[in-house]
Amino acid sequence: ATRIVAVANQKGGVGKTDLTVNLSCQLAALGKRTLMIDLDPQANATDYLVSPGTPAGKSTADLLLDDSVTLDEVVMEGCRENLDVLPSSQSLSSCQIRLANDINMQFKLKKKLRAITEGSRSYDYVFIDTPPSLGLLMVNTLTAANGVIIPVQTQYFAMDGVVQLQETIKKVREDINPSLHVLGLVLTMYDRRTLISREVAEKVRGEVGERVFSTVIPVNVRLAQAPSHHKSIFEYDPGSSGARAYRELAKEVLGCPDA
Amino acid sequence: ATRIVAVANQKGGVGKTDLTVNLSCQLAALGKRTLMIDLDPQANATDYLVSPGTPAGKSTADLLLDDSVTLDEVVMEGCRENLDVLPSSQSLSSCQIRLANDINMQFKLKKKLRAITEGSRSYDYVFIDTPPSLGLLMVNTLTAANGVIIPVQTQYFAMDGVVQLQETIKKVREDINPSLHVLGLVLTMYDRRTLISREVAEKVRGEVGERVFSTVIPVNVRLAQAPSHHKSIFEYDPGSSGARAYRELAKEVLGCPDA
Ligand SMILES: Nc1ncnc2c1ncn2[C@@H]1O[C@H](COP(=O)(O)OP(=O)(O)OP(=O)(O)O)[C@@H](O)[C@H]1O
Ligand SMILES: Nc1ncnc2c1ncn2[C@@H]1O[C@H](COP(=O)(O)OP(=O)(O)OP(=O)(O)O)[C@@H](O)[C@H]1O
Numbered sequence: 001a002t003r004i005v006a007v008a009n010q011k012g013g014v015g016k017t018d019l020t021v022n023l024s025c026q027l028a029a030l031g032k033r034t035l036m037i038d039l040d041p042q043a044n045a046t047d048y049l050v051s052p053g054t055p056a057g058k059s060t061a062d063l064l065l066d067d068s069v070t071l072d073e074v075v076m077e078g079c080r081e082n083l084d085v086l087p088s089s090q091s092l093s094s095c096q097i098r099l100a101n102d103i104n105m106q107f108k109l110k111k112k113l114r115a116i117t118e119g120s121r122s123y124d125y126v127f128i129d130t131p132p133s134l135g136l137l138m139v140n141t142l143t144a145a146n147g148v149i150i151p152v153q154t155q156y157f158a159m160d161g162v163v164q165l166q167e168t169i170k171k172v173r174e175d176i177n178p179s180l181h182v183l184g185l186v187l188t189m190y191d192r193r194t195l196i197s198r199e200v201a202e203k204v205r206g207e208v209g210e211r212v213f214s215t216v217i218p219v220n221v222r223l224a225q226a227p228s229h230h231k232s233i234f235e236y237d238p239g240s241s242g243a244r245a246y247r248e249l250a251k252e253v254l255g256c257p258d259a
Numbered sequence: 260a261t262r263i264v265a266v267a268n269q270k271g272g273v274g275k276t277d278l279t280v281n282l283s284c285q286l287a288a289l290g291k292r293t294l295m296i297d298l299d300p301q302a303n304a305t306d307y308l309v310s311p312g313t314p315a316g317k318s319t320a321d322l323l324l325d326d327s328v329t330l331d332e333v334v335m336e337g338c339r340e341n342l343d344v345l346p347s348s349q350s351l352s353s354c355q356i357r358l359a360n361d362i363n364m365q366f367k368l369k370k371k372l373r374a375i376t377e378g379s380r381s382y383d384y385v386f387i388d389t390p391p392s393l394g395l396l397m398v399n400t401l402t403a404a405n406g407v408i409i410p411v412q413t414q415y416f417a418m419d420g421v422v423q424l425q426e427t428i429k430k431v432r433e434d435i436n437p438s439l440h441v442l443g444l445v446l447t448m449y450d451r452r453t454l455i456s457r458e459v460a461e462k463v464r465g466e467v468g469e470r471v472f473s474t475v476i477p478v479n480v481r482l483a484q485a486p487s488h489h490k491s492i493f494e495y496d497p498g499s500s501g502a503r504a505y506r507e508l509a510k511e512v513l514g515c516p517d518a
């Protein structure tokens with residue numbers, strides 16, 4: 001069965017896009033048929049992997065706003081070997097307003113993904129990059145997904161946001177999507193020289209009910225540079241600490257039991 | 260006249276909260292009567308400055324959702340000398356949905372701030388911390404403010420977001436708030452050892468139409484630690500590079516011409 005994984009945290013700048021892109025690329029490199037969906041109007045994940053100047057076709061905005069648009073029309077095939085992409089665009093930001101009065105607004109993504117769950121497109125993994133908000137795009141994502149990975153930056157404000165997200169996931173699971181479960185938390189932007197990173201890491205491991213992956217994504221400037229070259233960390237600097245961390249994380253994710 | 264300044268950037272984790280808190284504290288310390296408004300449902304700015312265990316009264320959620328609640332009922336006076344705070348709470352996140360059908364939804368904050376602009380409460384500066392989104396809370400902020408400071412993280416994804424925000428500000432200025440103007444951009448989280456920081460800083464200074472403040476906020480772990488002690492950077496480590504940068508920024512902000 002296809003693992004449809006939301007990469008979610010409503011706190012900004014915690015490494016959601018970095019994780020979605022690099023985990024998708026590594027699983028694809030390991031032979032898993034992977035689809036990366038960019039559901040953030042800022043389209044950072046799209047910008048990261050897709051070279052500038054690539055002609056823009058339809059985006060996830062069209063997929064959510066136009067009932068007649070199909071997944072097949074939007075998908076960019078072979079962005080990397082084994083990796084397809086559903087690109088985002090800024091027009092996705094009007095989504096919240098335009099769908100606000102549609103009674104089926106939270107099911108838009110789920111319906112379009114039937115091409116995968118019930119149809120002819122088969123993927124092993126689908127990863128969904130989300131914006132820093134608990135609004136309509138997040139609700140669509142949690143309604144359509146069966147798993148959630150939560151990147152948690154090892155800085156002071158991390159815990160509050162996680163608790164609120166867990167409550168939102170619980171509500172979606174109870175009301176509309178019983179298959180939704182948290183695959184785990186990933187500690188990100190870890191700076192082992194600082195006490196605050198170590199303190200937050202211990203606090204998260206100690207207090208959170210879900211699994212916290214053993215792999216920690218370190219602060220590594222190579223990760224910040226790779227997007228400007230439109231290369232995954234493996235293409236840009238395969239020997240870097242960032243690349244090594246994502247290889248380890250991919251192994252852990254592959255080892256996740258089906259819930 | 261009161262300077263009502265939105266601290267805005269829809270990109271997450273670029274230092275909005277850090278800037279709002281520390282700039283408010285420094286201007287208050289210099290003798291300016293200052294009000295800090297937390298308009299982010301994640302309430303990081305509130306958490307930063309207000310000690311845990313302080314009894315929670317009303318929040319900006321009540322101010323926006325309840326027409327009968329006044330500014331006076333919500334304000335926490337004397338959070339620091341010369342500094343008052345309008346605290347946020349998680350209940351602000353239901354705001355977008357609950358106000359969606361209210362025809363006057365974008366004027367809620369502006370009306371409540373009349374207690375300052377037309378009434379008896381006088382402040383020299385009002386700073387508004389905003390969430391990473393261009394939704395209803397941002398529209399309320401831009402409708403009520405007369406100035407905008409845009410923190411820009413010196414990393415690859417910085418420029419796209421700035422352009423979209425500039426367009427939003429322009430639209431609000433033309434349609435409903437002619438007094439709205441950008442005071443300037445502040446380069447944040449600058450790491451002078453990395454090429455990417457220097458490249459993004461040059462690009463922003465070279466391409467952006469508005470003023471870019473000379474002061475740059477450096478990456479400084481003391482800034483990341485201060486919130487966990489509920490102290491401004493000046494209380495926590497007045498000799499740090501972060502504290503020195505915010506003192507310089509406060510001088511530049513005081514020197515801003517009235518538009
Ligand atoms: N481990 C890391 N080391 C160094 N830089 C990183 C790391 N992870 C991410 N970055 C950089 O930090 C910035 C924020 O990361 P990213 O965009 O992945 O966060 P996000 O959670 O997707 O943000 P948003 O909430 O705005 O979508 C980006 O410029 C990214 O390249
Ligand atoms: N110059 C800096 N050096 C080191 N750490 C910083 C710096 N500025 C901010 N931080 C830390 O980085 C994290 C993100 O900063 P902050 O919360 O101010 O960003 P934000 O733009 O308000 O994020 P959001 O979009 O989620 O509201 C916080 O943990 C903060 O303490």
Ligand SMILES: [Mg+2]
Pocket residue numbers: 016017018040044045129130
């Ligand atoms: Mg992102």
Ligand SMILES: [Mg+2]
Pocket residue numbers: 275276277299303388389
């Ligand atoms: Mg903030």
